[in-house]
Amino acid sequence: MRLEPPEKVTREQITLDVREIEPLLQAPPMDLKPWPGAMITLKDGSTMYIREAKLEEAPQMMDYVKKVMETEHDFYDIVGARVYAELMGWYRKRLKDPYTLVGLIDGVWVGLGNGRLMSEDINISLHTMALRRGLRVGATMYYAKTYYAFEILGNEEFWATYESYNGWWRWGVGMAQPSYPWPEYQHELGGARVYYITKKYWDKVVKDYVRQMVGADLVFDVPDEVIKANEVMEVPEEVLV
Numbered sequence: 001m002r003l004e005p006p007e008k009v010t011r012e013q014i015t016l017d018v019r020e021i022e023p024l025l026q027a028p029p030m031d032l033k034p035w036p037g038a039m040i041t042l043k044d045g046s047t048m049y050i051r052e053a054k055l056e057e058a059p060q061m062m063d064y065v066k067k068v069m070e071t072e073h074d075f076y077d078i079v080g081a082r083v084y085a086e087l088m089g090w091y092r093k094r095l096k097d098p099y100t101l102v103g104l105i106d107g108v109w110v111g112l113g114n115g116r117l118m119s120e121d122i123n124i125s126l127h128t129m130a131l132r133r134g135l136r137v138g139a140t141m142y143y144a145k146t147y148y149a150f151e152i153l154g155n156e157e158f159w160a161t162y163e164s165y166n167g168w169w170r171w172g173v174g175m176a177q178p179s180y181p182w183p184e185y186q187h188e189l190g191g192a193r194v195y196y197i198t199k200k201y202w203d204k205v206v207k208d209y210v211r212q213m214v215g216a217d218l219v220f221d222v223p224d225e226v227i228k229a230n231e232v233m234e235v236p237e238e239v240l241v
């Protein structure tokens, strides 16, 4: 749009360096406390290590998720497509305060749990994916996000929504989550209902979820060999879901 200036000006052109535009497009980060890394023994006896994904791993993760989103069952298509966009948003710095947790077994990527901070109080759950089925990997990854929110980041509320029956069953029902009135409150994932956990409810009930679901707790005292075995992430050769 153009309008004539209402006064004479000494410079008619102002040139911008894109570096001056970037701070307006990129949200200033809140400097989140990092996820410390934790492991859990799954029901087949394997050890899943949950760590933060490294930014340089994003392209490899996106390539794999592109294949996963071609799966036309259990809503892996819509969740895969949205996860792809979230990974890209993280990689290209177009998400506010994102976190990306990955579950690895012997270095192989088996689960994802990501989200972002809307504010110091409200943690928005984005997606959870089991890339290997039947081990309750997804249940554990989601629990890790709630643990991160309440025990490490000190958030007051965790907001989620569900695109799949499995997700709703696992956590909407599995954690007996209440929801806010709809459509007054809408989750950023398509305007669906906001299901939530408060800190009080976490302390009273949800904290015990993973022990009930998996029969083990997250262990934060992780031996060096487990950390080492999962330092380099590999994606599975094919889609396993």
Ligand SMILES: CC(C)(COP(=O)(O)OP(=O)(O)OC[C@H]1O[C@@H](n2cnc3c(N)ncnc32)[C@H](O)[C@@H]1OP(=O)(O)O)[C@@H](O)C(=O)NCCC(=O)NCCS
Residues within 6 Å of the ligand: 074, 075, 076, 079, 127, 128, 129, 130, 131, 132, 133, 134, 135, 136, 137, 138, 139, 140, 161, 162, 163, 164, 165, 166, 167, 168, 170, 241
């Ligand atoms: C929702 C989700 C993360 C749950 O993961 P999970 O906790 O690891 O559980 P699974 O999906 O592997 O399995 C769910 C149940 O179906 C069974 N199952 C389903 N498909 C299976 C398969 N191919 N092989 C073995 N078991 C399978 C499991 O045994 C399990 O039963 P259980 O409750 O007795 O443990 C996972 O289903 C997923 O990634 N779905 C697609 C993405 C999605 O919907 N994300 C959540 C958005 S709301």
